[in-house]
Amino acid sequence: MPHPIFEQREFDSRLAQIRAVMASRGLDLLMVTDPCNIYYLCGYDGWSFYTPQVLLVPAVGAPAWVGRRMDVRGVGLTSCLSADDIIGYPEHLIQNEAETPYGFITQTIASRGWKPRRVGIEKQAYYFSVASFEILTATLPAAELVDASYLVNWVRFIKSPQEIAVMRQAARLLEAAMEAAISAIRPGVRECDVVARICAAQIGGVPEAGGVYCSTPALVMSGARADTPHLPWTDQPLAAQTTVNLELMGNRLRYQVPMGRTVVVGQPSATMLRLEAVALEVIDHMLRFIEPGMTCGQVSDETQRILRRHGIAKESRSGYSIGIAFPPTGGELTASLRAGDMTVLRPGATIHFLPAIWADGGSIVISEPLLVTGSGVECLCNVPRKLFHSQT
Amino acid sequence: MPHPIFEQREFDSRLAQIRAVMASRGLDLLMVTDPCNIYYLCGYDGWSFYTPQVLLVPAVGAPAWVGRRMDVRGVGLTSCLSADDIIGYPEHLIQNEAETPYGFITQTIASRGWKPRRVGIEKQAYYFSVASFEILTATLPAAELVDASYLVNWVRFIKSPQEIAVMRQAARLLEAAMEAAISAIRPGVRECDVVARICAAQIGGVPEAGGVYCSTPALVMSGARADTPHLPWTDQPLAAQTTVNLELMGNRLRYQVPMGRTVVVGQPSATMLRLEAVALEVIDHMLRFIEPGMTCGQVSDETQRILRRHGIAKESRSGYSIGIAFPPTGGELTASLRAGDMTVLRPGATIHFLPAIWADGGSIVISEPLLVTGSGVECLCNVPRKLFHSQT
Numbered sequence: 001m002p003h004p005i006f007e008q009r010e011f012d013s014r015l016a017q018i019r020a021v022m023a024s025r026g027l028d029l030l031m032v033t034d035p036c037n038i039y040y041l042c043g044y045d046g047w048s049f050y051t052p053q054v055l056l057v058p059a060v061g062a063p064a065w066v067g068r069r070m071d072v073r074g075v076g077l078t079s080c081l082s083a084d085d086i087i088g089y090p091e092h093l094i095q096n097e098a099e100t101p102y103g104f105i106t107q108t109i110a111s112r113g114w115k116p117r118r119v120g121i122e123k124q125a126y127y128f129s130v131a132s133f134e135i136l137t138a139t140l141p142a143a144e145l146v147d148a149s150y151l152v153n154w155v156r157f158i159k160s161p162q163e164i165a166v167m168r169q170a171a172r173l174l175e176a177a178m179e180a181a182i183s184a185i186r187p188g189v190r191e192c193d194v195v196a197r198i199c200a201a202q203i204g205g206v207p208e209a210g211g212v213y214c215s216t217p218a219l220v221m222s223g224a225r226a227d228t229p230h231l232p233w234t235d236q237p238l239a240a241q242t243t244v245n246l247e248l249m250g251n252r253l254r255y256q257v258p259m260g261r262t263v264v265v266g267q268p269s270a271t272m273l274r275l276e277a278v279a280l281e282v283i284d285h286m287l288r289f290i291e292p293g294m295t296c297g298q299v300s301d302e303t304q305r306i307l308r309r310h311g312i313a314k315e316s317r318s319g320y321s322i323g324i325a326f327p328p329t330g331g332e333l334t335a336s337l338r339a340g341d342m343t344v345l346r347p348g349a350t351i352h353f354l355p356a357i358w359a360d361g362g363s364i365v366i367s368e369p370l371l372v373t374g375s376g377v378e379c380l381c382n383v384p385r386k387l388f389h390s391q392t
Numbered sequence: 393m394p395h396p397i398f399e400q401r402e403f404d405s406r407l408a409q410i411r412a413v414m415a416s417r418g419l420d421l422l423m424v425t426d427p428c429n430i431y432y433l434c435g436y437d438g439w440s441f442y443t444p445q446v447l448l449v450p451a452v453g454a455p456a457w458v459g460r461r462m463d464v465r466g467v468g469l470t471s472c473l474s475a476d477d478i479i480g481y482p483e484h485l486i487q488n489e490a491e492t493p494y495g496f497i498t499q500t501i502a503s504r505g506w507k508p509r510r511v512g513i514e515k516q517a518y519y520f521s522v523a524s525f526e527i528l529t530a531t532l533p534a535a536e537l538v539d540a541s542y543l544v545n546w547v548r549f550i551k552s553p554q555e556i557a558v559m560r561q562a563a564r565l566l567e568a569a570m571e572a573a574i575s576a577i578r579p580g581v582r583e584c585d586v587v588a589r590i591c592a593a594q595i596g597g598v599p600e601a602g603g604v605y606c607s608t609p610a611l612v613m614s615g616a617r618a619d620t621p622h623l624p625w626t627d628q629p630l631a632a633q634t635t636v637n638l639e640l641m642g643n644r645l646r647y648q649v650p651m652g653r654t655v656v657v658g659q660p661s662a663t664m665l666r667l668e669a670v671a672l673e674v675i676d677h678m679l680r681f682i683e684p685g686m687t688c689g690q691v692s693d694e695t696q697r698i699l700r701r702h703g704i705a706k707e708s709r710s711g712y713s714i715g716i717a718f719p720p721t722g723g724e725l726t727a728s729l730r731a732g733d734m735t736v737l738r739p740g741a742t743i744h745f746l747p748a749i750w751a752d753g754g755s756i757v758i759s760e761p762l763l764v765t766g767s768g769v770e771c772l773c774n775v776p777r778k779l780f781h782s783q784t
Contacts, residue, residue, distance in 0.1 A: 045623070045624060046622040046623050046624075047608060047609065047611070047622045047623075047624070047720070048622045049720060050518070069707070070620075070622075070707070070708055071621070073619060073620045074617075074620040074623045077617060077620065091708050091709070095725060095728060121522075123522040123523040123526070124521050124522075124523045125521065127720070128521075129517065129520075129522075130513075130515040130521075130525045131515040131516045131539070133522045133525075134515070147523070149523065190602055192595050192596055192597060192602025193602070195595050195596075196591070196593075196596035197592070199591035199592060200589070200591060200592040203587050203588040204585050204588035209627060210582055210583075210585070210625075210627025211584060212609075212624045212625070213609035213624065216439060217604075217605035219439070228438075228463070228465045228466040229466070230438040230462075230463055231437065231438050231439075231469065232439070232604045232605065233602075233604070234602070235597065235602025235603075315462070315482070315483045316462055316483050317483065317486070327720060328439070328441060328442040328519070328719060328720075329442040333487065336486075338484075358465075
């Protein structure tokens with residue numbers, strides 16, 4: 001059936017790129033388990049990755065999805081696959097220690113007449129368990145299983161015009177979420193009530209586009225938690241004097257755009273004002289500095305150079321590639337803005353530039369999602385770049 | 393430091409139960425990677441499971457968390473572990489093919505003076521990759537690695553009074569979410585706007601308790617999608633005549649309570665009215681039928697018997713154990729209500745009883761989260777049990 005979102009030629013182009021890499025590595029079958037990669041290759045968008053499922057991509061012929069029988073209908077409704085290429089395993093194979101879906105999956109490989117000799121698997125993928133790997137090893141003894149983690153992820157790195165159009169819609173959702181957050185933050189408001197406003201904006205979106213679930217919950221932290229990156233919000237009221245670090249996302253049709261901003265409740269400290277100046281200097285400078293042809297390592301080095309000039313040592317990377325996102329991460333797990341990363345930025349790459357500083361004395365999270373263009377970078381999102389001060 | 397939620401003796405009791413199982417299996421170290429299990433054993437609640445992290449539980453002595461250095465502060469703020477037992481690996485080990493966190497983790501085992509001979513690992517866990525497993529195998533050659541998947545999950549099956557109190561709070565969040573959904577559903581409203589209302593209620597919660605992110609997004613499906621279990625909502629308006637299947641959760645301090653309800657927009661068909669009668673009969677009957685001492689298989693058999701009497705064949709299980717939930721699933725991955733499951737229901741078990749029917753002709757999702765008591769079961773949530781009709 002025609003895909004509900006992307007044209008068939010978009011999927012054809014993606015598959016052709018994957019097969020070129022498969023050929024270069026001598027793979028005659030690729031077993032795709034990362035839900036982002038499955039979505040990229042066939043468009044299937046369902047919350048079924050908590051049970052074993054795989055997209056089998058042979059060197060020649062149509063790919064086939066194999067997963068839980070109750071999800072077959074959902075694959076049919078959301079993917080570009082033909083009904084014959086959507087194969088469900090029966091329910092008794094769920095949580096069954098004696099017999100597993102991966103036995104069924106290897107039978108499916110045989111039943112389609114495929115006799116793969118060199119099979120790419122995703123050893124780093126979140127939803128491909130050690131138990132599944134061991135069963136695959138035992139039931140597909142004639143094949144050499146080689147690690148093809150991130151093979152599809154790397155092809156995803158450069159976005160097509162269709163993908164960029166969707167990411168621009170995601171940026172509108174993110175702007176709505178950021179505005180909801182900043183206008184909700186004031187002393188005495190519970191953190192959870194700020195997040196309720198954020199989620200309603202992320203999902204309700206704008207009249208022309210609604211949002212879907214993000215890969216990562218809104219990160220909204222105040223008080224002692226503001227100096228950490230990954231804790232959940234609480235239901236405690238915001239203090240009269242605190243910093244709130246926001247890291248929010250907009251997700252449109254599984255394409256996700258993230259951004260960080262910091263809001264001060266009460267009087268900003270001298271430290272916070274200094275961190276604001278540094279963060280803005282870094283971002284202003286880097287928006288002019290980055291251009292296609294540079295490596296991610298070069299971008300990191302320049303970012304670090306400016307931070308060091310202000311006496312700031314930042315251990316964590318200052319950004320990563322973004323695009324399709326399912327839980328648990330919004331990063332594509334490929335390019336990172338850090339020392340030594342040799343990835344060359346090319347037009348169509350999309351990067352979350354996140355020169356955030358977490359420290360004991362104070363922390364600030366001001367970031368920008370960027371699109372690499374033919375001549376430099378463009379901010380995908382339009383939110384004032386500054387240290388915000390809360391309503392009182 | 394004192395844990396912000398549970399008393400230390402609660403954690404002591406949990407650890408003692410785990411160690412009893414470890415001893416029975418001859419394990420001198422358990423490597424816990426499932427974030428639900430880490431939360432259960434030490435209370436750490438952070439969105440850091442997308443990078444390698446582990447709770448090392450020795451047979452004797454304090455457990456230690458090892459993870460990304462930037463998350464050390466967050467573990468300190470949310471867990472019962474001492475600072476000495478929270479160990480961060482440096483940032484360059486993230487996405488580093490040459491050197492990995494699992495090398496650091498095995499070094500940590502040695503540096504603490506542990507020389508484990510038989511180590512339990514979670515081969516089925518979502519966030520323990522094949523790549524990590526291979527490195528562990530290579531760097532811990534003196535130890536026998538044995539599968540201890542679900543060891544902690546099975547201890548979690550029976551809830552303490554403290555846990556049940558938190559689940560009752562989660563049920564209040566769920567009631568708020570369900571009420572928001574049902575009151576928002578009407579012809580012409582976009583599905584995403586219904587979900588925006590649901591999320592705001594799930595998280596904003598009630599005055600005495602706010603919510604956190606759920607393990608699973610709200611499942612809100614109409615039209616052709618209502619006959620599938622796992623597709624995301626869309627931003628299309630609800631039709632004048634459709635069925636909306638809702639599967640929603642409330643999550644309080646990571647304890648999650650789920651529930652399903654079906655709303656008809658427009659005139660209910662004869663099929664839907666028949667399915668409503670069947671679903672209500674099944675649930676009413678089973679609420680009286682279930683008692684402690686029964687096996688999950690017996691509960692399933694009785695459920696199936698009534699469905700069959702109405703000519704309905706249900707392949708999927710009719711429920712599962714619930715409790716702590718991180719993405720990607722709200723199930724505890726232990727007991728299932730299906731044929732042959734020999735798990736005995738005991739007081740303190742909490743079960744999502746979900747005799748949902750998905751079919752071509754129509755589908756209905758009416759379910760109840762249940763607590764097994766000393767004499768039967770109690771519904772954790774109070775939402776009218778019926779086929780709802782939308783506002784017009």
